[in-house]
Amino acid sequence: MMEKKTVVVGMSGGVDSSVAALLLKEQGYNVIGLFMVNWEEDDENGCCTAEQDYEDVRRVSNLIGIPYYTVNFSKEYRERVFSYFLKEYERGRTPNPDVLCNREIKFGPFKEHALALGADYIATGHYCDIAHEGDKSFLLKAADTGKDQTYFLNQVTQPQFQNVLFPLGKMQKSEVRAVAERAGLSTAHKKDSTGICFIGERNFRNFLKSYLPAKRGKMMTYDGKVLGEHLGLMYYTLGQRKGLDIGGQREDGGGRWFVVEKDLKNNILYVAHGDESRLYSAACEVSGVNWIPAPPEKQTFECTAKFRYRQSEQSVRVHVRESGDLFIEFAERQRAVTEGQYAVLYGGGRCLGGGVIERAVF
Known part of the structure; x- marks a missing residue:
């Protein structure tokens, strides 16, 4: 009789990783749930969301009958991901920390920890698929094109893709929720997390200004008309329409105002309206x-x-x-x-x- 292969599943407390663990257990793997803490801070209501998510991991793991553990990578996350995030905003750019988190944490220290536990594979609840051919790993798009997450995995390296499983690659999100509901998982109807993971539901500007000093400056058009004051260039992105607070100022041609340029050297936010060709x-x-x-x-x-x-x-x-x-x-x-x-x-x-x-x- 062949010995069961061990898979460590990165469990977030969401429905996707819950179902990934359940499916692998049903397929005959020896499954271990591993809950990763990357950020230690309460939200605006004084609640630690990691505690709530861990409770869901506990419930799901107990129901499907798998052991579960916690690992804390908050130090590595701050050094490898969050510090980069802040530096990019200081440069007036708009980073995507979730991409970096996959390369620097989930398929880095997390995978190393899982292998140290005796895992043959690691698995996550990402919506994508993978094909291993010899020493090469091909990252395939998910069957659910609306949920495909290959974008967030574009920086994961070949060595990191070795011994990786993506159980949800061939499933639709609706199927995943249906599997969770049939199995009675507490996460079956849990809302998907959105936005940057360490900010969560908090106000983005409030969060950012607690780490970076905001420098107010002129908000103006290319022809030199000053329309108001921006709150700090880091708060704005190219093409942004909402939150400019200059909607009452109309000119010939009408249309909503939008950001066309961030002049970091002179601390000027340039805006325009109407023609979007710029x-x-x-x-x-x-x-x-x-x-x-x-x-x-x-x-x-x-x-x-x-x-x-x-x-x-x-x-x-x-x-x-x-x-x-x-x-x-x-x-x-x-x-x-x-x-x-x-x-x-x-x-x-x-x-x-x-x-x-x-x-x-x-």
Whole structure:
């Protein structure tokens, strides 16, 4: 009789990781639940959300009959992810810490800890799939295209993908909730977490100003008209319409005001209204590229790309420079391509990798 393989499942207290653990148990694996604490701080109501999530992990694990443990990576998270997050905001950019968390925590120290526990594999509740062929791992898009999370995994390296399972890759979200409900899991109808993990439901500006000093400055148009005062450039993103507090000021042409540029040197927030052509770029430059599973054979090739998570794939032509950086040309001009976010490449149902957007080219 073959010995059971051991899988350590990263359990967050949500429905996805709960069902991932349940399915692996039903498939005959020896399953261990591991709850990861990355952030130790109460929310605005004095509640520690990690405690609430851990309680759900406890309930689910007891119901399906698996052991569960807690591991604390809050120190590593602050050093590897949160410090980067703050530095990027100081530079006037808009980072995506959830991408970094996957490479630096979930498939880094978390995986190392799981293997030290005797795991043959680790698994998560991500909506994506994986194919292992020899020493290469291919990251595949999820069957549920609306929930596909390959965007957030674009920086995970080949060694990190080894011995990884994604049990939900071929499932729809509705199926996952149905499985949870049939099994009587307490997380079956739990609301999905949204936004940046360590901020949660808190006010973003209030959170950020407790770590970075906000420097107010002029909010103005390109022709020199001052419309008001911005609260600090770090609070605004390219193309942003809400929260500008200048809606009562109308000019010829009408339309809502939106952010067109953040001048960090002079601490000026430039806004415009009506014609959005200034927001549309023809290409972008990308650094810190991670290829899945390996760099392409051609220096120039065509594929599709996403420049933010909630976006359909766009046709592009990619040029790989000698430095390893990318110059990506858009088949159609793209709106509000933002420095600090990730450009993620796709082809043939696979995520090919991605990198950080350094500059939009107009």
